[in-house]
Amino acid sequence: MSIAFISGTGLYEFSPMAQxxxxxxxxxxxxxxxxxxxxxxxxxxxxxxxxxxxxxxxxAINYRAxxxxxxxxxxxxxxxxxxxxxxxxxxxxxxxVVLRQFIDMTWGREHTFxxxxxxxxxxxxxxxCPSLSRQIQKCGQELGMDIxxxxxxxxxxxxxxxxxxxxxxxxxxxxxxxxxxxVPEAQLAREAGLCYASxxxxxxxxxxxxxxxxxxxxxxxxxxxxxxxxxxxxxxMNSKPPVDCRCNCKEAEIDACKKWPLVGDEGETx
Numbered sequence: 001m002s003i004a005f006i007s008g009t010g011l012y013e014f015s016p017m018a019q020x021x022x023x024x025x026x027x028x029x030x031x032x033x034x035x036x037x038x039x040x041x042x043x044x045x046x047x048x049x050x051x052x053x054x055x056x057x058x059x060a061i062n063y064r065a066x067x068x069x070x071x072x073x074x075x076x077x078x079x080x081x082x083x084x085x086x087x088x089x090x091x092x093x094x095x096x097v098v099l100r101q102f103i104d105m106t107w108g109r110e111h112t113f114x115x116x117x118x119x120x121x122x123x124x125x126x127x128x129c130p131s132l133s134r135q136i137q138k139c140g141q142e143l144g145m146d147i148x149x150x151x152x153x154x155x156x157x158x159x160x161x162x163x164x165x166x167x168x169x170x171x172x173x174x175x176x177x178x179x180x181x182x183v184p185e186a187q188l189a190r191e192a193g194l195c196y197a198s199x200x201x202x203x204x205x206x207x208x209x210x211x212x213x214x215x216x217x218x219x220x221x222x223x224x225x226x227x228x229x230x231x232x233x234x235x236x237m238n239s240k241p242p243v244d245c246r247c248n249c250k251e252a253e254i255d256a257c258k259k260w261p262l263v264g265d266e267g268e269t270x
Contacts, residue, residue: 002043004034004070005233006080008050008181020046027072028260030065039237045075049181058158058180064110067188071257076250077132078189079236080198081229083222084153084179085162085206085213087171093205093221096140096228097151098133099198100126103175104183106157111184113191113256120254122191131247132197139235140199145228151200152176155183164208178206193253199232201225 020035034047047066050056070078084097091097104111114120140147154170156162158180162170170178177200189196203218204210 001077002045002073002075003077003079003237004045004047004075005236006047006049006066006078006185008080008082008179020044025069025073027065027068029068030062032062032065032069034066034069043073043075044237045070045073049185059106059109061181063185063188064113067185067192067194068113068260071192071194072260075194077129077195078197079132079136079233080182080185080196082153082179082182082198082200083203083218084151084177084200085167085204085209086177086202087167087206087209088176089205089209091148091176091202093202093217094225095148095202096145096225097148097177097200097202098137099128099151099153099177099182099200100133100149101152102127102182102186103152103154103170103173104187105170106155106183108157109184111187113188114254115256118254118256118259120191120256122187122252122254124187124190126247127186127190129195129197129247129249132195135236135239136197136199136232139239140232143228143231143235145232147199153182153198153200154178156180161213162207167206167208170206177202190249190252191254192257193250195247195249201229 020037023034023036025032034045037044049061137147137149152175154175156178162178182198186196203221204213207213
């Protein structure tokens, strides 16, 4: 079984990467940069969605190439991490929240693998794998992390931050977290039949909720939480998903994803 970790703002490298090999994978949808490690007989992949130098803004990330690559490498389970703004004063910067639902406010992104002649409709009643979500929460609690559940994530287009008026509207819809990268990533993973769960790291209060947004403070918060995330990643690498997994993620794979050709390496570096 292969697993993957997708990281966002503030987590571009973590300790196991010192032993990983960089790979650039060529796909029909573009090139994907990721890192590979063999661990206890399993293939582990680490994919920094913004690039190691945060060179890709949210709207320019090639989400389809990333998920296509992981699917073609026989990855079955994806643990994703994202930085978010909190719309709830009780969910403070530095908190961790397991995502359960999302609202999509993006535009212009390639949201699906379906196309002409391969029309499919995927069910997102439960957009994040419940089994992996429970596993993240369990491992985090074992490490003493204070992890909230039931995150409702609204994905804004970015790269600008939201206005206070937008945040008030989003909160009135039931969202409590706002970010820029969770969609279409979660949707594409479901279309590809991959188990996908996401842990949000609250980097700041959203506009109009707390003080003025300070990007330096955001990166500082993420840096302060990096050690917790590294420990969580290590724990997830060394634990098995719950045996009572009853998710339907694999069964959701759409026809378009079953007809993909294999990918090829463009290059690999130590």
